[in-house]
Amino acid sequence: MAKTFEYSMKIPFDMSDVNGFIKIPQLILLSLQVSGMQSIELGMSDMYILENYNLVWIITDYNMKIDRLPVFDEKITIETYAMSHNRLFCYRAFNIKDEAGNTIIEMVATFVLMDRDTRKVHPVMPEITEAFDSEFSKTMLRGPRFKELEGGVEQEYLVRFYDLDMNGHVNNSKYLDWVFEVMGADFLTHHVPKKVHLKYVKEVLAGGAITSQYEQEGLTTLHQITSDGHINAQAEIEWEEVKEKGWTYGN
Amino acid sequence: MAKTFEYSMKIPFDMSDVNGFIKIPQLILLSLQVSGMQSIELGMSDMYILENYNLVWIITDYNMKIDRLPVFDEKITIETYAMSHNRLFCYRAFNIKDEAGNTIIEMVATFVLMDRDTRKVHPVMPEITEAFDSEFSKTMLRGPRFKELEGGVEQEYLVRFYDLDMNGHVNNSKYLDWVFEVMGADFLTHHVPKKVHLKYVKEVLAGGAITSQYEQEGLTTLHQITSDGHINAQAEIEWEEVKEKGWTYGN
Structure with a gap:
């Protein structure tokens, strides 16, 4: 089982749209920050990967299913873990939960590593996938x-x-x-x-x-x-x- | 002395500009979120003020002095407190500190309360200023x-x-x-x-x-x-x- 990381917060005023729902681009930024927190916790921060391998993460794909959007002042928990990976692609799950623990948004993001200078995709290294307990799977999510x-x-x-x-x-x-x-x-x-x-x-x-x-x-x-x-x-x-x-x- | 609230974080990749400095509009958003956290902690959340008084905070003025900008992956602490207030204006200080505790950015933001429907400025109420231990001062910061x-x-x-x-x-x-x-x-x-x-x-x-x-x-x-x-x-x-x-x- 992959390691799970959770972060809870209340939706602030400046993240809420005119309907009182969370602004979706902000929800994505926030989710990425939460996966960044997990990476820091597991010793695999963006800085570590940049300094040691000259690689950066890029995202090639988002897939979201929205049951309902979190609203202003609602307390949500963002849960994230590395679902699986193959040679090049890493699939990461984000589940947004309400206070009762119900998942209201599911998102899967596909990450690849890219060389900072050549801008070419780089195979993912065992040091990284092992830190997250990500499972190898040949299955490509398309x-x-x-x-x-x-x-x-x-x-x-x-x-x-x-x-x-x-x-x-x-x-x-x-x-x-x-x-x-x-x-x-x-x-x-x-x-x-x-x-x-x-x-x-x-x-x-x-x-x-x-x-x-x-x-x-x-x-x-x-x-x-x-x-x-x-x-x-x-x-x-x-x-x-x-x-x-x-x-x-x-x- | 006004109550102080602090929040520490590392500057993530997506908040850093092409020079590796924090993006200034993001720094301001972040600072406002930290003052929002203090308001929640003191029972004076945006939601509370909206529901009880139909008022919202707006900011009329920012004054920043930047010694240096925080950089990617640097750990900073955002310290904030209600400096002083007069009949209409509330002055809030934000100090951004580096890991050694040096203040690298000082910001003062002027807040006023506005009626959500009439959009008119509303005098600040003792219930609010007392919650933050804000000091009354006739001095207007111009x-x-x-x-x-x-x-x-x-x-x-x-x-x-x-x-x-x-x-x-x-x-x-x-x-x-x-x-x-x-x-x-x-x-x-x-x-x-x-x-x-x-x-x-x-x-x-x-x-x-x-x-x-x-x-x-x-x-x-x-x-x-x-x-x-x-x-x-x-x-x-x-x-x-x-x-x-x-x-x-x-x-």
């Missing part, structure tokens, strides 16, 4: 097959200085930010996601702009992020209408 | 007098859904984000702020766009955020050149 979008609605976004991490890469959580933002405030005020699948294809470079584009079919949206004629990320989201604002929950 | 900019460099930014907090207001940390972003990646890669003074003038409304504008004189920049012909925020920043990247610190 998301949906994404098709290239032909039309739809689009919006351009500038890549900002603070979108970049220490390696000059666009921070992972930004892709999802662009995917959500293009839907517009009115749609986001009246809809919440039930399922989100995001696949990272190619790094967005610093200094330029990206286009976030989507096609909608009922309550499903297909997304792509492009720049300089390349696809950088693709996503599929299933939505449902907001029936109850977050701040009325439990009242 | 920042520099800002002049209206006449020219300079400008850039438009869309107000995004996730820029808004639960009240539909633009989150405080966004103003500073726009002030920094307009300087461009090249400038921000080669300069760090030594002093930052930001004054909030008028709420930015959801759904529109803002213009972030600056004039530069040597290593001082004057900033303003405008929308619909109004000034929303003004700032003054003193910069210095980056002599040493964050990740070389201590090596």
